[in-house]
Amino acid sequence: MSRDTSTRIADRRLTGPRSRAIAIGTALLICAGAAGAAVASDGGGSRDAGHTQAREGAAHAQPREAAALTGSAKLYRKTTEDVTFTFDAHLAAKDNGDPAKATGTFRFVHLDKPGGEGGWAEGRIDCLMTGGKVATATGIITGTNLKGIKGGRVGFTVHDQGKHDRVGYSWASVGGPDGTKKLTKCTSAAPFEKVRKGTGDFHVRPWHPTYPTG
Structure with a gap:
């Protein structure tokens, strides 16, 4: 089998269903890692801000008693x-x-x-x-x-x-x-x-x- 023929067969294998699954899985891992890095980089600030907004919303929803x-x-x-x-x-x-x-x-x-x-x-x-x-x-x-x-x-x-x-x-x-x-x-x-x-x-x-x- 010639070198060119071997290369074409390998290319077909890499574009098959299993290869596509591996590629998708890798992409998901990369996205998850990026999201985790973003949370870590702001020290949980987004989460804290969300909690603060929730507390402020509750305070507005329940007026202070006289x-x-x-x-x-x-x-x-x-x-x-x-x-x-x-x-x-x-x-x-x-x-x-x-x-x-x-x-x-x-x-x-x-x-x-x-x-x-x-x-x-x-x-x-x-x-x-x-x-x-x-x-x-x-x-x-x-x-x-x-x-x-x-x-x-x-x-x-x-x-x-x-x-x-x-x-x-x-x-x-x-x-x-x-x-x-x-x-x-x-x-x-x-x-x-x-x-x-x-x-x-x-x-x-x-x-x-x-x-x-x-």
Whole structure:
């Protein structure tokens, strides 16, 4: 067989189905390598940018709520008393101009010692106003073991100071929660109580009311 004939046969073999498959596979590997190199060269920047855009999109899709008071903590006592306040109060963005449309729950428990005897009450929030890191809220008592206060309104004030919070309540001057129905919404006492270290924390979301421009 002549050299020219051998060359033509080899050429036909290289252009057959198997050769085309090898060529396609090689091309795919080259493309994959180039794509990997591109990702490596930007340090994952494209992926990070995508995640950032997704987070920003979610933030725009879910408007910031107008105000909030959340968290649970025990009050400081030199005695064995165990006093706990818990809040989950929120004012929706759509209700920014009306704090009386706040929703959520509150609960407080006052025991003579941890696990001991005492009183408790819980209810629904009916007003919330915050300014900076200070929140004032009121709510209607819907459940309690104390006589005569169910259905009444009580108020709370919290100063969020980062695990050194302070708390006030509307019955500070009368010695116990009276649940008066005459208490005005969003009314309470100054936050004179201290939170016991390591027992919890409160979080206040500042309210940004709309100021008149006329």
